[in-house]
Amino acid sequence: MAARTEPPPYPVPWTQGRVAGWVATVDHKRIGVLYIITSLVFFLAGGVMALLMRTQLATPDTDFITRDSYNQLFTMHGTTMIFLVVVPIFAGFANYLVPLMIGARDMAFPRLNALSYWLFLLGGIVLLGSFFAEEGAARSGWTAYPPFSAYASGNGQDLWIVGLHILSISSLTGAINFIATIHNMRTAGMSWMRLPLFVWAIEIYAALLVIVLPALTAGLTMLLLDRTGWTNFFIPDEGGSSLLYQHVFWFFGHPEVYVMILPAMGIISEVIPVFSRKPIFGYKAIAFSTVAIGFYSLLVWGHHMFTVGLPFGLQIWFMLASLTIAVPTGVKIFNWIATTWRGNLIFDTAMLWALGFIGVFTIGGLSGIFLAIFPFDWQVHDTYFIVAHLHYVLFGGSMFGIFAGLYYWWPKMFGRRLGERLGKWHFWLTLVGFNLAFFPQHFLGLLGMPRRVYTYRDDDLWTAYNLVSTAGSYVMGLGILAFVANVVWSRKHGERVGHDPWLADTLEWYATSPPPPHNFDKVPYVTSARPLRDLRRRMAEQDS
Amino acid sequence: MGSTILLAASGLTPVTADSPNAERIEDLYWVLCAIAGLVLLSVAVPLVLFVFRYRSRGRDRTIEGPQIHGATRLELAWTLVPIGLLVIALAFTFYKLPGITLEAQAGERELEIRVEGRQFYWQYEYPNGAIAIDKLRAPANTLVKLVITAPDSDVQHSYWVPGLGGKFDAIPGETNDTSFKAKVGVYKGQCAEFCGTQHAAMLAEIEVIPVDEFDSWLEQEAEAQEAGDSDLGEEEFLGACTKCHGPQGEGLVGPGLSSASVSDAENVAQIVRNGRGRMPAVGEEWDDRQMDALTSYLRKRFAEEGQSGG
Numbered sequence: 001m002a003a004r005t006e007p008p009p010y011p012v013p014w015t016q017g018r019v020a021g022w023v024a025t026v027d028h029k030r031i032g033v034l035y036i037i038t039s040l041v042f043f044l045a046g047g048v049m050a051l052l053m054r055t056q057l058a059t060p061d062t063d064f065i066t067r068d069s070y071n072q073l074f075t076m077h078g079t080t081m082i083f084l085v086v087v088p089i090f091a092g093f094a095n096y097l098v099p100l101m102i103g104a105r106d107m108a109f110p111r112l113n114a115l116s117y118w119l120f121l122l123g124g125i126v127l128l129g130s131f132f133a134e135e136g137a138a139r140s141g142w143t144a145y146p147p148f149s150a151y152a153s154g155n156g157q158d159l160w161i162v163g164l165h166i167l168s169i170s171s172l173t174g175a176i177n178f179i180a181t182i183h184n185m186r187t188a189g190m191s192w193m194r195l196p197l198f199v200w201a202i203e204i205y206a207a208l209l210v211i212v213l214p215a216l217t218a219g220l221t222m223l224l225l226d227r228t229g230w231t232n233f234f235i236p237d238e239g240g241s242s243l244l245y246q247h248v249f250w251f252f253g254h255p256e257v258y259v260m261i262l263p264a265m266g267i268i269s270e271v272i273p274v275f276s277r278k279p280i281f282g283y284k285a286i287a288f289s290t291v292a293i294g295f296y297s298l299l300v301w302g303h304h305m306f307t308v309g310l311p312f313g314l315q316i317w318f319m320l321a322s323l324t325i326a327v328p329t330g331v332k333i334f335n336w337i338a339t340t341w342r343g344n345l346i347f348d349t350a351m352l353w354a355l356g357f358i359g360v361f362t363i364g365g366l367s368g369i370f371l372a373i374f375p376f377d378w379q380v381h382d383t384y385f386i387v388a389h390l391h392y393v394l395f396g397g398s399m400f401g402i403f404a405g406l407y408y409w410w411p412k413m414f415g416r417r418l419g420e421r422l423g424k425w426h427f428w429l430t431l432v433g434f435n436l437a438f439f440p441q442h443f444l445g446l447l448g449m450p451r452r453v454y455t456y457r458d459d460d461l462w463t464a465y466n467l468v469s470t471a472g473s474y475v476m477g478l479g480i481l482a483f484v485a486n487v488v489w490s491r492k493h494g495e496r497v498g499h500d501p502w503l504a505d506t507l508e509w510y511a512t513s514p515p516p517p518h519n520f521d522k523v524p525y526v527t528s529a530r531p532l533r534d535l536r537r538r539m540a541e542q543d544s
Numbered sequence: 545m546g547s548t549i550l551l552a553a554s555g556l557t558p559v560t561a562d563s564p565n566a567e568r569i570e571d572l573y574w575v576l577c578a579i580a581g582l583v584l585l586s587v588a589v590p591l592v593l594f595v596f597r598y599r600s601r602g603r604d605r606t607i608e609g610p611q612i613h614g615a616t617r618l619e620l621a622w623t624l625v626p627i628g629l630l631v632i633a634l635a636f637t638f639y640k641l642p643g644i645t646l647e648a649q650a651g652e653r654e655l656e657i658r659v660e661g662r663q664f665y666w667q668y669e670y671p672n673g674a675i676a677i678d679k680l681r682a683p684a685n686t687l688v689k690l691v692i693t694a695p696d697s698d699v700q701h702s703y704w705v706p707g708l709g710g711k712f713d714a715i716p717g718e719t720n721d722t723s724f725k726a727k728v729g730v731y732k733g734q735c736a737e738f739c740g741t742q743h744a745a746m747l748a749e750i751e752v753i754p755v756d757e758f759d760s761w762l763e764q765e766a767e768a769q770e771a772g773d774s775d776l777g778e779e780e781f782l783g784a785c786t787k788c789h790g791p792q793g794e795g796l797v798g799p800g801l802s803s804a805s806v807s808d809a810e811n812v813a814q815i816v817r818n819g820r821g822r823m824p825a826v827g828e829e830w831d832d833r834q835m836d837a838l839t840s841y842l843r844k845r846f847a848e849e850g851q852s853g854g
Binding site: 145308457 | 568710
């Protein structure tokens with residue numbers, strides 16, 4: 001046997017293999033892409049669950065799926081969309097963009113960052129895997145109110161709790177990482193008032209997660225212990241209080257809603273000025289309204305509990321605090337519209353999603369005002385009116401914002417643009433389907449149809465609205481298919497772009513598309529909130 | 545008036561309100577609609593206008609709009625005007641609130657009925673001890689106060705009959721109340737808090753009848769239940785049994801019922817009080833009068849069916 005006499009000249013570390021390069025990476029950009037792709041796969045899974053439910057509800061007394069399957073589906077659809085799609089996809093955007101936007105080389109704690117992603121994937125597998133547990137997945141709603149959730153048989157509920165625990169650790173470590181990065185790693189000149197508005201949104205997103213996730217963890221741990229029979233925190237039969245869980249859950253649950261909308265608002269605040277060829281109108285007003293919304297979101301959880309018999313004074317407080325949030329939200333909307341005033345509006349797909357966001361999110365915000373008025377909430381609480389409202393803010397808001405962000409930053413992440421033709425199909429089909437699916441649900445709620453029912457009263461009007469809603473959900477499904485087709489098509493045929501295809505304002509467009517592992521060779525000194533535009537102007541001056 | 549009913553019938557407003565509290569909630573709905581409509585217009589009109597007016601029309605991406613960074617007066621305007629609108633909404637809410645939370649006037653008759661939510665039926669108890677299941681009878685134009693709760697061993701439910709006002713949760717260990725004052729008619733509702741496999745089947749109905757008719761019915765009903773010759777057994781079968789064992793007891797979520805399985809009254813009572821397997825303890829707190837009504841009804845019903853079937 002011939003002994004090898006010399007090592008190969010340049011050993012390639014195993015961590016740079018095609019697969020290992022992704023598995024072992026601590027690069028914030030690769031982790032960001034992993035987050036986004038994984039979330040999108042979960043989004044397709046959650047969407048299929050929604051279509052199954054809408055098919056069951058197309059007409060009354062349908063036998064498409066069983067009662068218990070339906071109950072598992074609405075539980076897992078909500079849980080998936082919240083914990084496996086919207087929250088982590090924003091973590092993905094933030095991972096990719098925050099270091100680039102603030103001119104840093106990476107996140108503050110790259111290894112912790114990788115841990116966050118892998119815990120996210122693990123939590124998702126535990127949650128979706130619970131469909132194969134004894135008696136199937138959890139079936140007590142994404143809110144999991146005891147005593148029902150404490151009594152539910154099978155292991156689905158236990159796996160649901162464990163899955164959420166894993167995801168909470170993932171989100172918490174991610175949030176700490178974002179805060180540390182934003183506070184400590186901004187490049188020279190990047191003061192708080194020059195910070196991109198998306199980074200402002202991520203700062204508040206992370207702060208809210210750090211504040212409220214421990215409450216969720218505590219509540220779920222108590223629930224898990226109750227399920228084992230060792231404790232009785234939430235079991236009235238043994239002296240516990242099931243109402244206590246609702247307070248703990250919504251102290252987490254309401255800020256969670258803003259965790260899911262503030263980053264979308266941040267994306268809109270980046271996209272609208274770039275495609276209007278103007279600076280954002282009222283930068284400070286938008287930044288401060290983000291902080292105000294985050295603060296008030298901690299004080300309004302009781303508006304999810306107006307029908308449990310809260311003391312009268314508390315109902316009034318929660319009504320006032322909830323209405324207050326409408327004001328900073330309105331400030332953002334009016335500033336976005338003012339940004340388009342006298343602009344040079346370019347309707348690339350990213351801009352369509354952003355403008356669509358303003359329209360549909362406003363409807364969701366306004367139905368929220370109805371719900372904050374507690375005597376009116378007594379009528380529509382836990383009905384399809386709520387289902388309509390929450391989809392207008394979480395699909396019309398969060399998902400529209402996410403799509404705007406995907407079309408805007410896709411060229412940065414992959415070096416190629418998503419197709420405009422398929423992108424427009426994606427936008428229009430989704431917009432029309434979305435409104436068809438969810439606008440009639442307001443009326444169903446007013447008519448008396450509760451949420452979380454596998455069938456409903458055989459009544460012509462109820463059937464008509466449900467049928468329209470189901471048809472709308474299929475149109476949305478086609479829209480999402482157009483998006484999938486676009487992603488596949490763009491891998492080979494998407495237009496290759498340089499570092500700054502949109503003539504944008506922020507530092508991520510200073511790096512190449514996609515950026516090198518170390519992001520920047522050098523970062524220009526930042527003198528305003530629009531460093532890239534400043535740079536373009538300086539270069540133009542030098543040329544002339 | 546006609547148009548209101550038409551609107552309500554199309555679901556564009558809450559279902560036709562037939563109790564003062566529900567009517568006032570509907571008034572509130574209209575004021576909120578007006579304010580929301582105004583805000584929606586103030587967003588949609590400029591948005592559509594600007595999108596049309598300032599569209600690129602082939603201008604190059606390098607052409608910039610005027611570099612306007614903001615305007616303090618505008619910021620103040622779109623902060624203060626919405627606050628003003630919210631204050632109007634709040635003032636109207638407070639103005640309507642006393643009428644929504646109905647209180648008995650001095651000397652006014654008030655009928656208090658206890659409502660218990662259970663998997664998957666509603667049990668009502670009248671002041672004289674008479675029991676009803678799922679379907680409540682109530683006197684017209686009389687203040688009826690519902691005291692809503694659930695047994696400690698049960699789960700959360702929410703009692704809601706939209707034509708007669710808002711919903712209130714039936715929570716084990718907690719008590720809520722709401723009142724209505726209705727015209728003659730039949731009002732439908734159902735459980736609004738997810739409570740398990742047959743949550744969707746947990747329907748409620750309130751039949752409002754003239755006062756004197758109600759009073760005599762209630763007296764007779766209580767006597768009949770005491771004597772054991774009321775329809776309580778059938779009501780219990782329909783409310784507590786059929787939702788899982790099928791409308792005719794033929795089996796649905798749970799197994800089918802037969803004369804063999806229901807003939808032993810003691811065995812039936814034991815199962816109904818304690819539950820078995822996935823079956824909840826639907827009759828945990830039933831007294832003997834209720835249990836006897838059910839067991840004798842079951843025996844009679846399935847014995848007859850056995851004969852006719854054979």
